[in-house]
Amino acid sequence: MEADVKAATGMANPTAAMLVIGDEILSGRTRDTNLHHLAGVLATHGIDLREARVVADDRTAIVAAVRALSATYTHVFTSGGIGPTHDDITADAIAEAFGAAIDIRDDAKAILMDFITARGVEATPERMRMARIPEGAVLIENPVSAAPGFSLGNVHVCAGVPKIFEAMVAGVMARIEHGQPVMSQSLRVERPEGEIAGPLGALAERYPALSIGSYPFSEGGVFGANIVVRGVEGAMVSAAMVELGRLFPEATR
Amino acid sequence: MEADVKAATGMANPTAAMLVIGDEILSGRTRDTNLHHLAGVLATHGIDLREARVVADDRTAIVAAVRALSATYTHVFTSGGIGPTHDDITADAIAEAFGAAIDIRDDAKAILMDFITARGVEATPERMRMARIPEGAVLIENPVSAAPGFSLGNVHVCAGVPKIFEAMVAGVMARIEHGQPVMSQSLRVERPEGEIAGPLGALAERYPALSIGSYPFSEGGVFGANIVVRGVEGAMVSAAMVELGRLFPEATR
Numbered sequence: 206m207e208a209d210v211k212a213a214t215g216m217a218n219p220t221a222a223m224l225v226i227g228d229e230i231l232s233g234r235t236r237d238t239n240l241h242h243l244a245g246v247l248a249t250h251g252i253d254l255r256e257a258r259v260v261a262d263d264r265t266a267i268v269a270a271v272r273a274l275s276a277t278y279t280h281v282f283t284s285g286g287i288g289p290t291h292d293d294i295t296a297d298a299i300a301e302a303f304g305a306a307i308d309i310r311d312d313a314k315a316i317l318m319d320f321i322t323a324r325g326v327e328a329t330p331e332r333m334r335m336a337r338i339p340e341g342a343v344l345i346e347n348p349v350s351a352a353p354g355f356s357l358g359n360v361h362v363c364a365g366v367p368k369i370f371e372a373m374v375a376g377v378m379a380r381i382e383h384g385q386p387v388m389s390q391s392l393r394v395e396r397p398e399g400e401i402a403g404p405l406g407a408l409a410e411r412y413p414a415l416s417i418g419s420y421p422f423s424e425g426g427v428f429g430a431n432i433v434v435r436g437v438e439g440a441m442v443s444a445a446m447v448e449l450g451r452l453f454p455e456a457t458r
Numbered sequence: 459m460e461a462d463v464k465a466a467t468g469m470a471n472p473t474a475a476m477l478v479i480g481d482e483i484l485s486g487r488t489r490d491t492n493l494h495h496l497a498g499v500l501a502t503h504g505i506d507l508r509e510a511r512v513v514a515d516d517r518t519a520i521v522a523a524v525r526a527l528s529a530t531y532t533h534v535f536t537s538g539g540i541g542p543t544h545d546d547i548t549a550d551a552i553a554e555a556f557g558a559a560i561d562i563r564d565d566a567k568a569i570l571m572d573f574i575t576a577r578g579v580e581a582t583p584e585r586m587r588m589a590r591i592p593e594g595a596v597l598i599e600n601p602v603s604a605a606p607g608f609s610l611g612n613v614h615v616c617a618g619v620p621k622i623f624e625a626m627v628a629g630v631m632a633r634i635e636h637g638q639p640v641m642s643q644s645l646r647v648e649r650p651e652g653e654i655a656g657p658l659g660a661l662a663e664r665y666p667a668l669s670i671g672s673y674p675f676s677e678g679g680v681f682g683a684n685i686v687v688r689g690v691e692g693a694m695v696s697a698a699m700v701e702l703g704r705l706f707p708e709a710t711r
Contacts, residue, residue, distance in 0.1 A: 229673050231507045232642070233497030234686060240512070244486030254484045256519070259493070259510040262671070266509070289652045290672040290683075291659035331655030349676060350650075366674055389485070397603075399542045402584030406544035418515070419543040420482050421619055423602060430543075433487060 218384030219279035221247055223257040224270050226285040226295050227365060230259050239284045239370045246374055251384030252280065262286055267298035275302070275360050280381065282374065285365030287354060289331040295362060296355075300339035303357055310338040313353055320351030345373045388442045389435045392449050394456040397428040404452045405432065412445050414438070432456075471506045471637030472532035477523050478512040479538040479548050480618060492537045492623045499627055504637030505533065515539055520551035528555070528613050533634065535627065538618030540607060542584040548615060549608075553592035556610055563591040566606055573604030598626045641692045643699050647709040648682040657705045658685065665698050667691070685709075 223243055229235040240257050247254045255278060260266040267286075274281045286295030300307035313336040321328050335352035338344065345354035345361065347369055354363045354373045363373035394401055398421050409417040415436040422429055432449060436442045450456065476496055482488040493510050500507045508531060513519040520539075527534045539548030553560035566589035574581050588605035591597065598607035598614065600622055607616045607626045616626035647654055651674045662670040668689040675682055685702060689695045703709065 227673075228669065228671050229686065230493070231497055231510065232640075232686075232688065233494060233499075233501045233507075234642070234644075235673065236491075236494045238489075240483070241486060241489045244484055246486075248486045254486075255514060257484065257512040261508060288672070288674055289655040291655070291662050292671050326650070326652070329652055329656055331659070332652035334655075335652075350681065366676055368676055387485075389487070391487075397579070399579070399582055399585035399588075402542040402544070402587075403582055406584070409544050416481065418481050418545050419541070420480075420488065421541055423619055423621055428603065433482065433485075435485065 218251050218253045218387075219382060220253045220255050220277075221280040221282065222255060222274040222278045224267075224274060224281060224283040225257065225259040225365075226262065226267055226283055227259075228261045228292075231261055237284075238367050239365070242367070242371055243282055243374060246378060248389075249386055250378055251386045252381075253384070253387075262292050262294060264294055264298050264301070267295060268302045271299060271302040271360060275358060279359060281360045282377070283360065283362050284370050287335065287352070287362060287364055289329075289334050289352075293334070296337050296339065299357055299360060299362055302360075303339065305339040305341055305357060307337055307339045309333055309336045313338045313344060316344075316351055316353055346376050348372050385437045387435050387437055388439045389433060390442055390446050390458070391431050391433045392446065392453065392456045392458055393429065393431050394453045395427055395429040396453070398430050401430060401432075401453065408445065408448060408452065412436075412441065415441060415445055417445065471504050471640075472635060473506045473508050473530075474500055474533040474535065475508060475527040475531045476510040477520075477527060477534060477536040478510065478618075479515065479520055479536055480512075481514045481545075483512050484514055490537075491620050492618070495620070495624055496535055496627060499631060501642075502639055503631055504639045505634075506637070506640075515545045515547060517547055517551045517554070520548060521555045524552060524555040524613060528611060532612060534613045535630070536613065536615050537623050540588065540605070540615060540617055542582075542587050542605075546587070549590050549592065552610055552613060552615055555613075556592065558592040558594055558610060560590055560592045562586055562589045566591045566597060569597075569604055569606055598629050601625050638690045640688050640690055641695045642686060642688045643695055643711070644684050644686045645699065645702050645706065645709045645711055646682065646684050647706045648680055649706070649708075650681040651683050654683060654685075654706065661698065661701060661705070665689075665694065668694060668698055670698065 230237045286293050339357050342355035342357040349369045361377045363370050418433045420431045434445045483490045539546050595608035595610040602622045614630045616623050671686045673684045687698045
């Protein structure tokens with residue numbers, strides 16, 4: 206109901222989607238952590254994360270997803286596939302999605318060469334692949350291992366290694382427009398959702414400008430739900446929380 | 459490159475996508491764990507998970523994603539949004555995606571009533587919402603809290619609470635066709651990807667029937683990569699691993 210509520214409140218926050226690129230997530234080998242990080246960062250900056258997708262290291266799949274998401278949302282953040290190995294095909298796929306030329310670019314090459322020279326390692330052709338940047342893209346700094354990400358149009362292409370992804374997202378956030386941060390408060394009720402659903406639905410109807418979500422859990426035989434109230438007006442969120450406290454006096458914040 | 463390799467080997471395993479439904483993942487409140495679980499289960503059953511999407515509790519978004527994924531893959535697994543509260547709209551959205559009627563169904567109602575009677579709780583209209591099942595759907599058993607999931611066409615609609623999601627996936631796996639499980643072995647190399655990329659790319663070219671992925675990490679100042687070799691022929695995977703061991707003798711399995 207989030208999206209409906211935001212439409213109702215006339216909030217015009219920028220929107221975003223994330224595209225996670227990598228076989229390792231879909232094969233069950235690795236657990237993605239970048240989505241959770243990005244979601245938190247965007248929430249505090251008033252950018253509304255509306256969708257996420259995970260695709261394999263498959264050029265056709267990446268191109269299709271980038272085109273669809275880029276056309277729909279204000280921003281798209283990608284993670285993964287920009288390293289030096291044969292399975293790193295993200296930069297070429299992004300260039301294809303935008304019909305942009307791609308080659309080794311002098312600015313990216315200079316950054317890589319500085320890093321490589323300082324560490325006394327070899328400038329292999331594979332390392333130089335990381336200087337392949339689509340025409341017209343703006344570089345995203347990589348304070349960890351030099352090889353830059355890039356923004357092309359509204360798509361921000363970041364590394365998959367979490368530490369580097371997080372640094373690159375911080376770099377992007379410093380230069381894009383933010384929205385109105387969404388305030389959020391939550392209440393833990395140790396009662397099955399079937400019992401709280403009636404009064405909760407009535408409350409949600411009385412506060413159409415808020416998003417009131419119920420997220421059930423079952424822990425050690427106890428059924429309960431975390432009720433989360435979100436909205437851009439802090440005072441309204443607090444008022445709804447006071448009412449919730451009256452409805453479910455045994456609940457804990 | 460996974461998908462390309464599979465095309466090259468002529469593997470005809472069933473394919474799958476996952477659709478995670480819920481504001482709580484996109485707002486950064488909750489970390490999804492169901493994707494990782496499903497990925498592992500599908501891998502061991504030879505079903506090729508090709509894509510995952512996360513959308514908000516927004517009917518239009520759910521309908522569009524279900525239609526797109528259902529038309530593209532053999533199976534679609536959804537998680538979330540089938541509880542009794544006002545923000546649980548998945549069942550109605552799935553019915554809409556398939557143009558199916560939806561109402562309280564006697565078989566689902568009987569299951570819920572048994573559970574409700576045994577626990578001595580009230581059969582509220584909100585609880586009865588969980589017996590709303592699209593026409594033509596097959597129920598998926600919920601051994602934890604009774605309220606069933608359902609399969610409609612090739613879409614398997616499961617609960618979001620991890621314990622219930624996992625039980626429902628097991629139920630679905632028992633009745634759908636499996637493929638040839640993919641064998642996987644991995645090697646940890648503590649060298650930057652830029653150094654290993656050349657020989658690794660050459661090896662990948664010599665084994666077109668395998669998927670050879672390189673997943674970089676940086677831990678405490680050490681740059682390295684986990685190299686993962688995957689394929690349906692165990693002997694071929696092992697042969698490639700022997701060659702990898704020769705290329706990177708310092709590596710550890």
